[in-house]
Amino acid sequence: MEPLTALKVPAMDGTLPLKPAGQVPDGCTGISSVAENALPNEAIHTVFHLNQAGEVDAHAFKTAALRIPGIGDIGIVPTRPVPEALNLYWQQYLAQGKQASMRYLERNQDKRADPGLLLPGSQSLVVILCPYRPPQGTRLHPRIALYAQGEDYHKVVKDKLFQLAKMLPSLPFRAFCDTAPLLEKFWASQAGLGWIGRNTLLIHPRFGSFCFIGILLTANRFDQYDTPLPESGLRLDKGSRLAPKESSSPTPALPDAEKARLKNEAMNLSRHEELQKLSPHPCSDCLKCVQACPGQALEPGQGLDARRCFSFLTIENQGERPPISTPYWFGCDICQSVCPANHIPWGETPSQKESPNANPAPSTSETRLSPSTSNEASNPAPSPFDPAFLPLPGLKELHPACLAAMDEAGFQKRFRHSPLCRAGRDGLLKNMEAWQAGHAQQVERQG
DSSP states (O other): OOSSOOOOOSOOTTSSOOOOTTOOTTSSBOGGGOOGGGOOSGGGGOOOOOOTTSEEOHHHHHHHHTTSTTOOEEEEEEOOOOOHHHHHHHHHHHHTTTTTTOGGGGSOHHHHHOGGGGSTTOOEEEEEEEEOOOOTTOBOOTTBOGGGSSSOHHHHHHHHHHHHHHTSOSOOEEEESSSSSOOHHHHHHHTTSOEEOTTSSEEBTTTBTOEEEEEEEESOEESOOOOOOOSSBOOOOTTEEOOOOOOSSOOOOOOHHHHHHHHHHHHHHHTOEEOOOOBSOTTTTOOHHHHHOTTOOEETTTEEOGGGOHHIIIIIOOSOOOOOOSSOSBOOOHHHHTOGGGSSOSSOOTTOOOOTTBOOOOOTTSOOOOOSSOOOTTSOOOOSSOGGGSOOGGGGGOSHHHHHTSOHHHHHHHTTTSGGGGTHHHHHHHHHHHHHHHHHHHHHHHO
16 A cells, blocks of 8 residues: 555555565466456457567557456556655655554555566556446445445456456566555556545546556556646536547557547547546645545645544554544545545436435436447447445444354354455444444534
C-alpha cells in the first residue's frame, strides 16, 4: 500500500513475503500461474508477439484487456523510480507517525521508491482498475464498507492480472493487488487512469473512487506508454459529454477499416452523458470529504492521518477501539460516499429504484453512463463490474448476536473468502461494541 490513502483496504504492503520471479506458490509471480481454464473470455486467448523493435502493441493489448469482464480501465507506464519529491514526502509522512501502528509501511522503502527492484529487468507497469460499486438496487449490509462486502479482492484482481500476463510474451512478471510496497494510486494516475483526490483516493472520470487497483510488473516493453490526465480535468457537471480518453503518445498508422471501427467506438463513447467543464482539478473547489470525515483524518495538503481514520481503527488496529461515531462496523466509506465523483451511476437502468440499504445512486433525472467500450450491439462489451464483488450471502446474518454465538472456526468458515477475515471474529466484536458505545454517546448528547 502507499501513503495518502483512505484505508479502504485491509491487506497492505509487506504483509506477504516477496518471492523471486518464477516462484508461484502465493499466486504473485510466474507465467505458469495462469491456467488455461482461467480464461473465460475469447479476448484472453490472444497472445501478442513482439514487433521488430522487441515491443508489444500497446493499443491492441489494452483493447483486448478491456474485453476481460471486470476490468474497467487500463494504462501502461514504463518502470522507473518515483519522483524524489514524492519519496521525500513519504519519508516525512512516516516520521510524523501518520501510519499509526502499521509498521509494514515502514519496510521495503527502497522497493517503494523504485518498483524495478521488485522485478529485476522490469520494463513496464500495466495498471488496471476493477470497479467494485455494484449496480443500483443491490442490497448491501449497511455497516460494512463496500469493498469488503464481496469476495477477497486480492485474488479476484490478481486472477485478471494473470490473464493479462498470459496474453504477453513469456517474460518474467509479478502481479500485485495491495500486497507489495507499490504506490498503486501514484502509478494509476501516471497511467492516465484518474487523479488523486482530497480523500487521497484515485478518482476515475467514470467510476469514481470505488475501484481496486491491480499492477502487473513485466519485463515486456510496449510501443506506447500512457501519460497522466491533464490537471485541468473533468469536473462533475450534468449535461456535458465524456470524450474518449486519447493517448498522448504517438500512434502508428492504422488501416482504414480499423480507423472506421475506432471512430465508431469514439461515437459510442461520446454518448456517455457525464462530466465536463474544465477546472484545475476535480477536487479544486470541493472539501466535502474533508468536512465529512468523522475522525478529521483528512488534512488538506497533508494527506490522511491513519491514527484518526475509522478504517484503520476498525481493520488494522490491534488495540482497544475508541467509541465509533460512524455507521460502520468494518471500514468506512464516508469520504467516498460524499464525493460528487461517486454520484454518477455508470451501469444502472432508469427503471431501477433504490431500496432500503441499497447501493446509493442519484435520481433518474441525473446523467447516466453506458459501458465505456462498446463495439456492435450484437457484441456488447463485458461489464466492468465483476459479480464476485456482490455482497456475500453470509453478510445477511452478520449482527452482534449472531457473531457472539459463532466461534472463530465458524467465522473463518463462513467468511473465508471475505476481507472480513482481516479483522477476524474478535476484532469485529470489538468494533460492534465500540459502535454501540459511540451510538450511546450520540444519543446522550442529543438528549
